[in-house]
Amino acid sequence: MNVAVALKAQKPESMQHEESTSEQRIGLLREEVAEGSDSAGSSTALGGSNLDLSAGKENLNVLQAMGKLNFWLLFLAMACGMGSGLATVNNISQIGGSLGYTSKETSTLVSLWSIWNFSGRFGAGFISDHFLRQRGVGRPFFIGATLLIMSVGHVIISSGLAASLYIGSVLVGLCxxxxxxxxxSITSEIFGLNHFGTIFNMVAVASPVGSYILSVRVVGYIYDMESPPDEHACQGKHCFALSFFIMACVCLFGSAVAFVLFIRTRKFYRQVVYARLKSFLEK
Incomplete structure (x- = not known):
């Protein structure tokens, strides 16, 4: 008994901190199982407990991660957002041409999209870090918010009004x-770092999947349907109006999915990620 106490006292502080974090996580998961059993009737629509944190267990491998609902919620939200974003930039020249923009103006649109794309990458990290550090707000909330704004951008483009393509491109590129x-960041926090590269790249597959469906099967198909039979080009806002309205609806759906992920992981973020970050900052 004395030997065991002595060995425990000699453990590095970092190992003791990891053990306490693991104990906290296990307790949190047990608490969620109890809460889930109490509220099973009200959470059937979400596939179980709203706050099921079993997918928040750290250091899952790719197969374990893919067996969790949270993985597919993140994948689906990313497919909606990144797919519609790529569909926009891939067809922006044709959109500009159909609305009567010159080649110089369409080049400006691509530049605007790229600039705001960079700004979004920089700003989202800063803002999500701030709210996580100050209030414990989980990052999935910001995925839902950006998809909501992206939906507005698609609606603006579909209107075909003057300067709508400029405004819409800025919003879509930013989001x-x-x-x-x-x-x-979300992938590493929910699924851990041991297999981060593999899991992240599996989630990133959502981008080409969403792009193919929305760019080829939606935008391209509708553009061809709206084009005159004897011509290969379409002129007028009708060429893309329906496509972007559909993508706006897709982004709204993706936003709802992201907010479900936020609800499912909010307690995990507050009691594990936020607590761990706060402990690190206080050192």
């Missing part, structure tokens, strides 16, 4: 950059 900044 697209935000999502690329938030996705790796």
């Amino acid at each position: 697209y950059g935000c999502q690329w900044a938030l996705m790796p």
Whole structure:
């Protein structure tokens, strides 16, 4: 008994901190299981307890992560946001041409999109860090918020009004950059760092999947349907109006999915991620 006490006293402080964090996580998970059993009837629509934190267990491998609902919620939200963002930038020249923009003006649109894409990547990291550090707000909240704003951008583009493509491109580019900044942080926090590279790249597959569906099967298909039979080009706002309205609805759906992920992980963020970050900052 004395030997065990002596060995425990010799453990490095970092190991003792890890053990206390693990004990806190286990207790949190047990608490969530109890809460989930009490509220099973009200949370059936979310596939179980709203605050099921079993997917928040650190250091999952890729197969374990893919077996969690939180993984697919994040994947689906990213497919909606990144897919619609890529569909916009991939077709921005054709959109400009159909609305009567010159080649110089469409080049400006691409530049605007790129600049605000960079700004979003920088700003999302700073803002999400601030709210996580100060209030314990989980990063999935900001995925939902950016998808909501991106939906507004798509609606503006679909209107075909004067300067709508400029305003819409700025909003879509900004939110697209935000999502690329938030996705790796969320992945590492929810699923851990041991297999971060593999899990992150599996989540990132959502980008080409969403892009193919929205760019080829939605935007491209509707553009071809709206084009005159004997011509390869379409002129007028009708060429893309329906496509961007559909993408606005897709982003609204993605926003709802992201907010479900936020609700499911908010207690995990407050009691584990926020507590760990606060402990680190106080050292």
